[in-house]
Amino acid sequence: MQLLGRRRECAALDRTIAAVRTGESRVLVVHGGPGVGKTALLDYARGRATGLRVLRAAGVESEMELAFAALHQLCGPLLDLLPRLPDVQRAALETVLGLRAGAPPDRFLVGLAVLSLLSEASEQSPLLCVVDDAQWLDRASAQALSFVARRLLAESVALVFATREREPALIGLPELEITGLRDGDAHALLDSLTHAGLDRSIRDRIVAETRGNPLALVELPRGLSPTQIAGGLGLLRAGDSLPGQIEQSFLNRIAEFSDQTRTLLLIAAAEPLGDPVLLWAAAERLGIDPAAALAGGTDGLLAIDERVTFRHPLVRSAVYQAGPPRARRAVHLALAEVTDPAIDPDRRAWHRAAAAAGPDEEVAAELERSAGRAQARGGRAAAAAFLQRSVQLTL
Numbered sequence: 001m002q003l004l005g006r007r008r009e010c011a012a013l014d015r016t017i018a019a020v021r022t023g024e025s026r027v028l029v030v031h032g033g034p035g036v037g038k039t040a041l042l043d044y045a046r047g048r049a050t051g052l053r054v055l056r057a058a059g060v061e062s063e064m065e066l067a068f069a070a071l072h073q074l075c076g077p078l079l080d081l082l083p084r085l086p087d088v089q090r091a092a093l094e095t096v097l098g099l100r101a102g103a104p105p106d107r108f109l110v111g112l113a114v115l116s117l118l119s120e121a122s123e124q125s126p127l128l129c130v131v132d133d134a135q136w137l138d139r140a141s142a143q144a145l146s147f148v149a150r151r152l153l154a155e156s157v158a159l160v161f162a163t164r165e166r167e168p169a170l171i172g173l174p175e176l177e178i179t180g181l182r183d184g185d186a187h188a189l190l191d192s193l194t195h196a197g198l199d200r201s202i203r204d205r206i207v208a209e210t211r212g213n214p215l216a217l218v219e220l221p222r223g224l225s226p227t228q229i230a231g232g233l234g235l236l237r238a239g240d241s242l243p244g245q246i247e248q249s250f251l252n253r254i255a256e257f258s259d260q261t262r263t264l265l266l267i268a269a270a271e272p273l274g275d276p277v278l279l280w281a282a283a284e285r286l287g288i289d290p291a292a293a294l295a296g297g298t299d300g301l302l303a304i305d306e307r308v309t310f311r312h313p314l315v316r317s318a319v320y321q322a323g324p325p326r327a328r329r330a331v332h333l334a335l336a337e338v339t340d341p342a343i344d345p346d347r348r349a350w351h352r353a354a355a356a357a358g359p360d361e362e363v364a365a366e367l368e369r370s371a372g373r374a375q376a377r378g379g380r381a382a383a384a385a386f387l388q389r390s391v392q393l394t395l
């Protein structure tokens with residue numbers, strides 16, 4: 001993708017990376033509304049990070065209650081460095097990552113252990129850690145990363161967050177606010193799309209009404225009929241929020257798909273790991289024929305390769321919302337059935353809970369066990385969430 005505009009933002013990211021190359025550490029919180037271009041900027045930063053080791057994590061809306069889920073993603077590739085940590089720190093981190101049993105460790109110790117781990121890794125090569133969708137970080141990870149961000153000094157570590165909202169955990173850290181594209185860049189973006197050839201007056205209106213939000217510029221005109229576009233009508237409905245309207249445009253496109261395709265999208269929306277094996281296993285349980293489901297394509301809304309990815313997070317939420325409750329429950333049940341209880345008992349319990357139509361003692365008991373495990377890892381918020389669901393499912 002060709003990034004339009006964003007000179008100031010790219011320069012800030014370039015400075016961050018340059019600083020890390022010279023042995024300093026940097027933190028940057030990139031924030032702005034949905035679709036404004038935060039992930040695109042993180043991608044830019046990754047593209048510029050030659051010679052740096054890049055670690056990634058992203059908050060996942062449906063996993064906000066799974067303690068340390070994001071930390072798991074970020075630190076996963078560094079586990080071989082754990083033996084270099086002081087014993088207490090190592091034990092703390094291993095406990096919260098579920099690698100060993102033990103009493104819930106002190107929060108401070110977990111933060112310190114992550115700091116040490118990143119610092120160890122940076123001795124091998126400078127590090128760029130990108131944490132996308134920070135508004136959906138589970139609280140335990142957010143706290144640990146906030147701790148790290150406030151204590152980085154000269155480790156050659158850059159920690160770059162992208163978030164829709166100013167998260168309490170990130171307040172006070174250096175910020176980079178992202179707003180819509182300037183008019184010239186917004187026009188250039190519209191021109192680069194297939195529905196070019198729009199009247200100047202209509203393009204002006206689209207640019208003005210979307211306030212240069214690139215996602216809206218790319219997606220909104222696609223959801224409209226040629227007549228609507230030609231008339232410049234119905235582009236934006238007064239009173240609806242921009243993200244709401246982008247979502248609606250995705251919904252209109254999803255409505256065109258066959259049942260099989262829609263169900264496949266719904267499975268992908270309900271499966272937070274983006275694991276194609278899980279996706280297809282669940283699809284098979286629901287009687288979906290892969291060839292048929294993908295025959296008509298997905299209008300570029302879903303990509304399935306080594307990972308399952310939506311075109312944009314708003315597609316995921318649109319798909320999930322659009323799913324009738326009964327279909328959603330069936331999908332969660334299928335996902336629970338294909339999730340290995342030995343490897344991922346908590347996620348399985350979570351899916352089973354989402355699949356339950358009414359009180360279910362067995363699922364409630366499973367959630368209670370998950371709560372116990374979460375508590376042992378020091379995930380109090382997760383434990384509370386599991387228990388709350390468990391109570392809801394108890395007669």
Ligand SMILES: Nc1ncnc2c1ncn2[C@@H]1O[C@H](COP(=O)(O)OP(=O)(O)OP(=O)(O)O)[C@@H](O)[C@H]1O
Pocket residue numbers: 001002003004005006032033034035036037038039040041133164181189214215218312313314
């Ligand atoms: N500067 C840009 N030039 C061209 N296209 C862009 C630019 N910024 C973003 N886009 C495109 O706009 C769309 C939305 O951008 P992006 O996904 O980065 O938004 P976001 O801020 O991360 O949204 P969210 O908060 O929902 O995650 C993407 O398709 C992206 O490729």
Ligand SMILES: [Mg+2]
Pocket residue numbers: 038039040132133313
């Ligand atoms: Mg994003």
